[in-house]
Amino acid sequence: MDRRSFIKLTAITGTSATLASCGNPENQLIRFVPAEDIIPGVAVWKPSVCPLCQAGCGLTVRVMDADADVVRNGQAGVVRIAAAKKLEGAPDHPVNRGGLCARGQAAIQITYHPDRITQPLKRAGDRGQGRYEAITWENALAEVVARLDGLDGNQRAVAAVSRGGRGHRAAVLRQFLARFGAPAPMTFDLFGDDVLRRANALSFGREQLPTFDLANASFVLSFGADFLGTWNSPVAQNVAYGLMRQGRPGRRGSFAQIESRMSQTGGNADEWVPVKPGTEGVLALGIAKAIVDGQLRPVSGAGRAGALIDGWSGGLASYAGAEVERITGVPAARVERLGRRFAEARPSVAIVGGPALAHSNSLFTALAVNALNALVGAVDQPGGLSFTPQLDVVSAAKAGGPAGAAAPALGQFAADVIAGTSSPQVLIVDGANPVFTTPPTWRVREAFGKIPYIVSFSSFLDETTALADLILPDHSFLESWTEAVPESGAMTAVASVAPPTMRPLHQTRATPDVLLEIGRTLRRPLDLPWQTFDEMLGASFAALPSAVADVDAWTDAQAKGVWTGTLPAGLAAPAPAAGASAAPAAFAEPQFDGDASQYPYYFLPYPSNQFLDGSLAHLPWLQEMPDPLTSGMWSSWVEINPATAAKLGIAQGDVVEVTSGHGKVQAGAVISPGIAPDVVAMPAGQGHRTYTRYASGRGVNPVDLLAPVTEKTTGALAWAATRVQIARVGPPDGRLILFAGGMREHFEGELR
Amino acid sequence: MAPLPGQASGVYTTMRRTMGDALNDFLNRHPTATQPIEFPHNIHVGKEVACEFCHEGVDKGAVAGIPGLRTCMICHAAIATDRPRIQQITKMNEMGIDLAWQRVYGFSNDDNVKFNHAPHIRAKVECATCHGNVAEQTVAQRSVEHTMGFCVNCHNERKAPIDCLTCHF
Numbered sequence: 041m042d043r044r045s046f047i048k049l050t051a052i053t054g055t056s057a058t059l060a061s062c063g064n065p066e067n068q069l070i071r072f073v074p075a076e077d078i079i080p081g082v083a084v085w086k087p088s089v090c091p092l093c094q095a096g097c098g099l100t101v102r103v104m105d106a107d108a109d110v111v112r113n114g115q116a117g118v119v120r121i122a123a124a125k126k127l128e129g130a131p132d133h134p135v136n137r138g139g140l141c142a143r144g145q146a147a148i149q150i151t152y153h154p155d156r157i158t159q160p161l162k163r164a165g166d167r168g169q170g171r172y173e174a175i176t177w178e179n180a181l182a183e184v185v186a187r188l189d190g191l192d193g194n195q196r197a198v199a200a201v202s203r204g205g206r207g208h209r210a211a212v213l214r215q216f217l218a219r220f221g222a223p224a225p226m227t228f229d230l231f232g233d234d235v236l237r238r239a240n241a242l243s244f245g246r247e248q249l250p251t252f253d254l255a256n257a258s259f260v261l262s263f264g265a266d267f268l269g270t271w272n273s274p275v276a277q278n279v280a281y282g283l284m285r286q287g288r289p290g291r292r293g294s295f296a297q298i299e300s301r302m303s304q305t306g307g308n309a310d311e312w313v314p315v316k317p318g319t320e321g322v323l324a325l326g327i328a329k330a331i332v333d334g335q336l337r338p339v340s341g342a343g344r345a346g347a348l349i350d351g352w353s354g355g356l357a358s359y360a361g362a363e364v365e366r367i368t369g370v371p372a373a374r375v376e377r378l379g380r381r382f383a384e385a386r387p388s389v390a391i392v393g394g395p396a397l398a399h400s401n402s403l404f405t406a407l408a409v410n411a412l413n414a415l416v417g418a419v420d421q422p423g424g425l426s427f428t429p430q431l432d433v434v435s436a437a438k439a440g441g442p443a444g445a446a447a448p449a450l451g452q453f454a455a456d457v458i459a460g461t462s463s464p465q466v467l468i469v470d471g472a473n474p475v476f477t478t479p480p481t482w483r484v485r486e487a488f489g490k491i492p493y494i495v496s497f498s499s500f501l502d503e504t505t506a507l508a509d510l511i512l513p514d515h516s517f518l519e520s521w522t523e524a525v526p527e528s529g530a531m532t533a534v535a536s537v538a539p540p541t542m543r544p545l546h547q548t549r550a551t552p553d554v555l556l557e558i559g560r561t562l563r564r565p566l567d568l569p570w571q572t573f574d575e576m577l578g579a580s581f582a583a584l585p586s587a588v589a590d591v592d593a594w595t596d597a598q599a600k601g602v603w604t605g606t607l608p609a610g611l612a613a614p615a616p617a618a619g620a621s622a623a624p625a626a627f628a629e630p631q632f633d634g635d636a637s638q639y640p641y642y643f644l645p646y647p648s649n650q651f652l653d654g655s656l657a658h659l660p661w662l663q664e665m666p667d668p669l670t671s672g673m674w675s676s677w678v679e680i681n682p683a684t685a686a687k688l689g690i691a692q693g694d695v696v697e698v699t700s701g702h703g704k705v706q707a708g709a710v711i712s713p714g715i716a717p718d719v720v721a722m723p724a725g726q727g728h729r730t731y732t733r734y735a736s737g738r739g740v741n742p743v744d745l746l747a748p749v750t751e752k753t754t755g756a757l758a759w760a761a762t763r764v765q766i767a768r769v770g771p772p773d774g775r776l777i778l779f780a781g782g783m784r785e786h787f788e789g790e791l792r
Numbered sequence: 793m794a795p796l797p798g799q800a801s802g803v804y805t806t807m808r809r810t811m812g813d814a815l816n817d818f819l820n821r822h823p824t825a826t827q828p829i830e831f832p833h834n835i836h837v838g839k840e841v842a843c844e845f846c847h848e849g850v851d852k853g854a855v856a857g858i859p860g861l862r863t864c865m866i867c868h869a870a871i872a873t874d875r876p877r878i879q880q881i882t883k884m885n886e887m888g889i890d891l892a893w894q895r896v897y898g899f900s901n902d903d904n905v906k907f908n909h910a911p912h913i914r915a916k917v918e919c920a921t922c923h924g925n926v927a928e929q930t931v932a933q934r935s936v937e938h939t940m941g942f943c944v945n946c947h948n949e950r951k952a953p954i955d956c957l958t959c960h961f
Binding site for chain 2: 069070071072073074077079080081082112113117119120
């Protein structure tokens, strides 16, 4: 180095050294006095409850000091807070037993999401434009109260759509509406299990999802249920499944999965049985007939569940092997072998759910599988299925009061509003996004547009909230009292509850408290028996027997995050009225929308492993989590069988258009050997128009293609009953993002 | 190769973000902390207030902690309330504004040093060993240089582990 360049170098570094010593600009910010005592660098773990699905898994939350950017009295600054930093499964929770799924791990991002709604907002632009202005809580609540007071005499003109559930929070909304004189909140779950609940009520007298004792099972036969991925209580089922496979030295349980598109669960199966969509019930009865014919179980063993099946007592004459093979496509010899295996492996259990119950004839399918379970004695036995005793929240919290009118079905509600036969004046939206999850043919968006006033409690500007006139953002689950009464997943009665794990970051308020406050300030107050949500929780849990001496159940539950034990007689949810007069169910051909010649393929949307029905698409960790079977991420795709793809000239990644009688979408093709040649599948969850920076405008929503076919008896949406055609549009254009280059077990070239 | 965030180019890097940072580190030059008020350590130590009364994390975890106004007000809600500076901080506390203390000691992220106070307190290392005699200081000064040699000497003397991974992990 010569002298000149040395001087140059010292000049440059000297300048940057001077700049570097100016100090950290963060120190220029105002610091606010923290509201709590925090020991820096020391973590505490607090209980909480996972809010993402209805399973109600218990959490343990790592809380540590952190500096948070806040605005106080109009001044921006930083304050030291005790912040939640990591979520894990609660080790002693009877549902998840220490486990937590990847979705649950990502729930921490809800609290710190950059696009969270941080304070009450009032619509400033046209509806759906997404323009809002800030409003104080006082003014916002006064506005809602004035609206509700203005309905005097027309109380039924309030409608609500919520996420539903069996917990206390849902009960607060129901109580609010019932006492106001409005119908109960509508609920809509795209991949909901109402058909199975109805079938269980008929077969077993319990209107709820079953709990499976997989840990003690020897053979599991699953009809379409993605029980290791997204269905029912996935973490509880994963834990028990692990014990079935590896928890008993020398005895490894096995399982067969029956479905037309390989799910994550199917990928784990010992045997994968492809079946024609909508014929799973026939296969179940074919298996039952093989058991009866083989003298492995008496036909009378199925009792009430068997009596619900047409021809059961006569030995299921119309479900002979050849006939079953013709209808389902499963060879008769295989049906017989499955029957023998199912009867001989003790204990064995059959599971039904997911696409198998998304057809026009699904109640029959569910009843058939229930009868099969009853035939082998799997009900309420170790290694079989049982029903988690349910806490009746309303009687535990001594709510009393009027029962309120039943909720209309969402599809019917929308039709009535559009036809003008119903004219609701106020709509309350809590934790639901039906504009995104309902088929466009239901015209829910148009119907909501006709309602003069919409209030949303959402934390994010999703498609439904974007129509709202007023947004009253809820706390995140970590900032508020949380609770769950799991419908399934545990052998004993269970109710979770946890106090807030951290102070609220923003100007938000807990929705149950807001509802209680509105109820108090109405011109004619609603006489709800609690001032705050935690008062209601306290009343409810205090009514439960304590598991620990000297500590009452409420104190114990708050410390542990969960109460579990035996329910006192008065607090168990009552069994549904026996629908004894139901006519025996017989197989009817599943109905599909669309002519087979014009739309040759069955269309199968499925709950995505990352986003379920799309409610989690705003969490970036889940966007970047590869799908376990295709490795797809940040995008939508269409799964196509290699033979079908070859016939249509479609290669991996090509842009294809999927068209139904109701809509069309374009996405990248994923060539997958795990799908039947006459089926194409798409994950749900993407295709949001507005749902934070991470999900908006990303991918397509397969729900846009769905026909309004419903299950014949229950009226539930038959979401796998649409036929489509597919065509190649162009070469890969980067819209399909895969973590791995191709399917992991195949060479790229082999797929082409 | 595309440059990474915070780097001028993807080719040559120092272990510091800028050449200036590297040079300062090499010469052991640190930005001087300027404190919002001249906190008199000498008076508090003179009144025999123990260090860990205010720096309460020191025997519990990695960080000793720089106390905020809440800690000050434990005593000064009642003690020396006639002094102008105490009245000043009482007023700040009422407004909810904390003192924005700046750090005096500490390692930069680029050093890859993970220091944990608690085991040093358990090993009965005096605070003054690393922080100098604060009884003679008003606001804390960086009177001891925390170079690697300083750490390793003491670890050697006390037969504490000198494995790299003890501190660098």
